[in-house]
Amino acid sequence: MNRKNKLNPLAINNSKRAVEFIDSFDYILCDCDGVLWVNNSAVPGVPQALNKFRRLGKKIIFATNNSTKTREEFMNKLRKLGYIAYMDELFPTSYSTAVYLKSIDFEGKAFILGSSGLAKELNKVGIESIGIGPDLTPNHWNPGMAEFELDPDVRAVIIGFDNQLSFPKLAKACSYLKRRDCLFIASNLDETYPSPEPGVVVPGPGAYVAAIEAVVDKKPIVLGKPGTFFFKCIRHIHPDIDPKRTVMIGDRLTTDMVFGHNNGLKTLHVQSGLGSFEEMVGFMKSPQPEHHQCVPDYYANSLAQFLQFL
């Protein structure tokens, strides 16, 4: 697709275009939060739409930046919400993080600012971790008085979504990263997570990474979208994926669409989650070339829109 077309995304608003779109790919890489569900409710009509794609012979990969759960836990959530899902289709960043550390023969412990899904996936590949849950270190945190023990075996700090983030945890993450040989790993850089209340902001791993980057002289290795390792991880399990015959479906323009662009995939933006039509138009009109990578090839209100055209 040339640059001119790239900046003119096509609406899925009639049967002809929906069929053309469907015929153009074999694999779907589907984001989860904001596309399949918002919090614990399925987006209406989307289980039926995705199951219809499957009946049409499309192969589906669940590609989520979410690292809070293991593959099994995500599979169970999908099934509970009415989706068909199998283990080899599940790619949360808890899993891609474990795959990455295994691929580099990581030795040592990991300190996690994140949720139990990360610790469980690391445990499956034989990596011990610390840091999950509230940090109950006694309160000696005034400047000049901080006293806490650091584990000598920690060789990686891993950032995921952590709803128990605290000053002690942040101080420990920064302290470990002062070590020359300590890896700085981000499961993803999502700044926020979807919230059911329009006025409520839920800060994500991108916010904690920015806080740490302000202190330590290291850049994180990013193992989710929009990075390229995430796609390598998927292709390792599904070597028959042809990027030209694959579509990335997502709600977040700055990660899902950029991920598609970075890996040579088609992109469909669904406006059932974080990214809006107005934001998409803003990126189309932006004078900054890097914003053009956020512009999808196609857009729709939701995946459920396909039900009326197929």
Ligand SMILES: [Mg+2]
């Ligand atoms: Mg999303």
